[in-house]
Amino acid sequence: MINIILSGCNGKMGHVISRLAEADENVKIVAGFDLNTVQTFDYEIFKNPAEYAGTADVIIDFSHPAALDGLLHFALDRKIPAVVATTGLSAEQIEQLHEVSRQVPIFFSANMSLGINLLIDLVKRATKLLEDSFDIEIIEKHHNQKIDAPSGTALAIADGINEALSQPYQYVYDRHSVRKKRDKKEIGIHAVRGGTIVGDHEVIFAGTDEIVTISHTATSKEIFAQGSIKAAKFLAGKEPGMYDMNSLLASL
Numbered sequence: 001m002i003n004i005i006l007s008g009c010n011g012k013m014g015h016v017i018s019r020l021a022e023a024d025e026n027v028k029i030v031a032g033f034d035l036n037t038v039q040t041f042d043y044e045i046f047k048n049p050a051e052y053a054g055t056a057d058v059i060i061d062f063s064h065p066a067a068l069d070g071l072l073h074f075a076l077d078r079k080i081p082a083v084v085a086t087t088g089l090s091a092e093q094i095e096q097l098h099e100v101s102r103q104v105p106i107f108f109s110a111n112m113s114l115g116i117n118l119l120i121d122l123v124k125r126a127t128k129l130l131e132d133s134f135d136i137e138i139i140e141k142h143h144n145q146k147i148d149a150p151s152g153t154a155l156a157i158a159d160g161i162n163e164a165l166s167q168p169y170q171y172v173y174d175r176h177s178v179r180k181k182r183d184k185k186e187i188g189i190h191a192v193r194g195g196t197i198v199g200d201h202e203v204i205f206a207g208t209d210e211i212v213t214i215s216h217t218a219t220s221k222e223i224f225a226q227g228s229i230k231a232a233k234f235l236a237g238k239e240p241g242m243y244d245m246n247s248l249l250a251s252l
């Protein structure tokens with residue numbers, strides 16, 4: 001049995017994970033952290049991680065970047081591994097994750113779905129073949145409640161493309177502010193927000209007279225919740241270090 005602390009337990013993702021955990025005999029949520037302490041499930045909720053005196057095997061975090069600092073202090077203090085799925089983290093916060101991972105195992109992925117991680121793999125292969133003659137653009141679409149833009153996943157795809165390129169390209173988010181032709185060495189990243197779209201990511205390789213499109217559509221938040229529970233099972237008991245979906249996929 002893996003005991004989990006759920007950070008952001010009263011959010012949309014928190015509720016999906018709580019439901020799935022109730023149906024999984026191998027995991028148990030022992031406490032929740034959230035600014036909103038209204039109780040819906042059968043575990044206690046704490047506003048401040050430091051208030052929780054108990055223990056756990058792993059933390060799953062789907063909350064807000066503002067919660068990260070307190071959560072990482074708690075994880076370090078109690079030596080509890082953490083699966084961090086919150087997006088919109090700053091470069092300093094990602095550096096902070098790496099620092100903490102020297103003492104406590106940290107799993108970080110901007111997208112916990114298996115399909116997106118396969119898409120990144122396919123996109124890297126396409127980039128190697130097409131980089132000389134195709135322009136690369138990413139379009140992501142999400143529901144109208146999403147705060148950060150572009151999505152952490154769109155940035156993770158762009159980072160994957162840059163890893164595959166012989167020299168990194170620049171990210172361009174806003175073509176409105178500059179009147180000039182597209183530079184070859186750029187990746188355009190565009191965000192659409194509306195309705196209840198769970199998450200669409202499309203990578204366009206536009207060449208002369210032909211277009212290759214690789215895309216992924218999430219139709220339910222369960223794929224991220226299931227992925228994070230898999231990540232929690234994978235991370236519990238691991239050595240300190242930085243882990244991601246590639247480490248998890250390699251272990252399957």
Ligand SMILES: NC(=O)c1ccc[n+]([C@@H]2O[C@H](COP(=O)([O-])OP(=O)(O)OC[C@H]3O[C@@H](n4cnc5c(N)ncnc54)[C@H](O)[C@@H]3O)[C@@H](O)[C@H]2O)c1
Pocket residue numbers: 007008009010011012013014033034035036061062063064065066067084085086087088109110111112113224
């Ligand atoms: N990595 C992935 O696969 C993946 C998938 C879906 C969502 N996400 C990310 O997870 C996060 C949460 O998503 P959501 O849709 O559940 O959002 P949400 O807004 O529904 O839930 C966030 C929860 O965090 C709580 N919260 C906010 N600030 C806090 C703070 N400072 N301290 C403690 N709790 C705080 C809120 O009260 C809320 O209950 C977002 O960053 C989202 O982009 C990641």
